[in-house]
Amino acid sequence: MADAAISVAELRKIYQVPEREAGLRAALRSLVRRRVREVPAVAGVSFTIAPGEIVGFLGPNGAGKTTTLKMLAGLLHPTDGEARVLGYQPYRRDYAYLRQMTLVMGNRNQLQWDLPALDSFELQRAIYRIPQTEFRATRDAFIDLMDVGAIVSKPVRNLSLGERMKMEIIGALLHRPKILFLDEPTIGLDVTMQRRIRSFIAAYNQRYAATVMLTSHYMADVEALCQRVIVIHHGRVRYDGPLAGLVDRFAAYRQLEVSLAEPADLSHYGEVVAANGVHVTLRVAKAEASRVSARLLNEQAVADLTIEEPPIDDVIEQVFAT
Amino acid sequence: MFDLYWTTARTAVMVQLQYRMANYFYMIGMIAEPIIYLVVWSTIAAAQGGEVGGYTPGAFAAYYIVWTLVRNMNIVFTPYGWEWRIKHGELSAALLRPVHPLHFDIAYFAGWKFVVILLWLPLAGLLALLFPPTLHPTWLEVVVFCVAIWGAYLIRTMFLWLLGMVTFWTTRVSALYELYFACELLLSGRLVPMALLPAWARELAWFLPFQWTFGFPIEALVGQLTPHELLLGLAMQLLWILVGLGLVQLVWRAGVRRYGAVGG
Numbered sequence: 309m310a311d312a313a314i315s316v317a318e319l320r321k322i323y324q325v326p327e328r329e330a331g332l333r334a335a336l337r338s339l340v341r342r343r344v345r346e347v348p349a350v351a352g353v354s355f356t357i358a359p360g361e362i363v364g365f366l367g368p369n370g371a372g373k374t375t376t377l378k379m380l381a382g383l384l385h386p387t388d389g390e391a392r393v394l395g396y397q398p399y400r401r402d403y404a405y406l407r408q409m410t411l412v413m414g415n416r417n418q419l420q421w422d423l424p425a426l427d428s429f430e431l432q433r434a435i436y437r438i439p440q441t442e443f444r445a446t447r448d449a450f451i452d453l454m455d456v457g458a459i460v461s462k463p464v465r466n467l468s469l470g471e472r473m474k475m476e477i478i479g480a481l482l483h484r485p486k487i488l489f490l491d492e493p494t495i496g497l498d499v500t501m502q503r504r505i506r507s508f509i510a511a512y513n514q515r516y517a518a519t520v521m522l523t524s525h526y527m528a529d530v531e532a533l534c535q536r537v538i539v540i541h542h543g544r545v546r547y548d549g550p551l552a553g554l555v556d557r558f559a560a561y562r563q564l565e566v567s568l569a570e571p572a573d574l575s576h577y578g579e580v581v582a583a584n585g586v587h588v589t590l591r592v593a594k595a596e597a598s599r600v601s602a603r604l605l606n607e608q609a610v611a612d613l614t615i616e617e618p619p620i621d622d623v624i625e626q627v628f629a630t
Numbered sequence: 631m632f633d634l635y636w637t638t639a640r641t642a643v644m645v646q647l648q649y650r651m652a653n654y655f656y657m658i659g660m661i662a663e664p665i666i667y668l669v670v671w672s673t674i675a676a677a678q679g680g681e682v683g684g685y686t687p688g689a690f691a692a693y694y695i696v697w698t699l700v701r702n703m704n705i706v707f708t709p710y711g712w713e714w715r716i717k718h719g720e721l722s723a724a725l726l727r728p729v730h731p732l733h734f735d736i737a738y739f740a741g742w743k744f745v746v747i748l749l750w751l752p753l754a755g756l757l758a759l760l761f762p763p764t765l766h767p768t769w770l771e772v773v774v775f776c777v778a779i780w781g782a783y784l785i786r787t788m789f790l791w792l793l794g795m796v797t798f799w800t801t802r803v804s805a806l807y808e809l810y811f812a813c814e815l816l817l818s819g820r821l822v823p824m825a826l827l828p829a830w831a832r833e834l835a836w837f838l839p840f841q842w843t844f845g846f847p848i849e850a851l852v853g854q855l856t857p858h859e860l861l862l863g864l865a866m867q868l869l870w871i872l873v874g875l876g877l878v879q880l881v882w883r884a885g886v887r888r889y890g891a892v893g894g
Contacts, residue, residue, distance in 0.1 A: 382726070385887065423648075
């Protein structure tokens, strides 16, 4: 795709990991003969992302998500393959590229611990050479969007984890990057904070047509922000497409929500997930859903019946299990 | 670039003023070292009829009081800091900024110096009361001293950056640091004024960067250097800054390639 914001082809990263057995003898042996093992963290990943898209980048721990993001941000040199972001080769870390992207990681700390976040924002202004008027307008708009006006003058050390994360995100976006790599931006935050950060990311994407790659273990983040997801497992792309398509492809079962006229045992129709008097939730194989529904309607006094997709968390778990 | 230096230095001043008491105690702890040297050399001078190698107790007092300022100016980002920087992901954050981290370190520690100088003044006054110095600098000596302490700061920044970058290749390099610090202690004028070293050590020191970070700035103010020697000293500082900068660039490129290969 010629006009893709992010274009990745057969990207690989193989780590050389030192290895030795336990014990004194092995320790002595390692003095003269060092053994290393090759660990493929990313094993040939390809995808393109259009400008302005928000893409969920999903996978279990160790799947290769962070390694891929680090290669796209320019922190890691790929072992093989090609990556282009806004036309730049990230590993070269051209300053022109770095001025147009940001990587927010859970452990990143660009804030000065002892000073109010406002002072750290000022430092960001100088680092990214943001014109004063543009800087003030952006900073004030972000402070409003994140609703942090009351705490922006407090020393960072006195802020809660969620408040600090909000400040980190504001600081990371003051230069209005066109590309956002967000690695678990809501990790460890309460539901209200997560929601606020999600709405901020959505607003930023709309206002600046920014391209976003987001990793998160919270499916609420993905459902709220991403039309498209890329699922990676063992360093390879397992799925790339609409979030809804993921459910179609990987959900091996459907849930039947049944309301009966009077209580009955439905265990011979499928797996009873929940039963509360006349309300029963059944889990049946995807291919069996229609047939079991028809049987239920014929054989039981059914007041209401709906066929539902399984929760997205369950589907993702299913993808990782295959 | 001036804006970056100014804003970073201002940030450092704000941060360090938050830690003014810690800074003060640190400086008080630091003066123990020169006081020991001063007492030892003054005693030897008294025992030898009033002077050692041309240094009277008053000259020693001047040397070691100025030493305290030069020592503080020589505090830069240490190799131990580099270990921490890599271990805690700070280097990754720095690599994502569109500016070389060396600029940030120079600017940040330069800002810290202004706090240090402010805190140093009363300490220097107290030391001068306890150990009256013989100090009659000319205007030229004062000007050269003011330039030379920043030259010393830059030389030491470059060389400790070089040492720190060894952590790109290996995680524990403290033995190497200790070797460097031992050489610096002996050949810089930190332990003993350069004039009191044996001739062979003075000759060796001439070809190394150490004396331009300690001995030269101190002697520029308290010594008997001719105008020619003062200007030659500044030229040597410039040379070592450029040598250090060239080496930093070379090692930095290789180090970042290595960092990108093994993981951040």
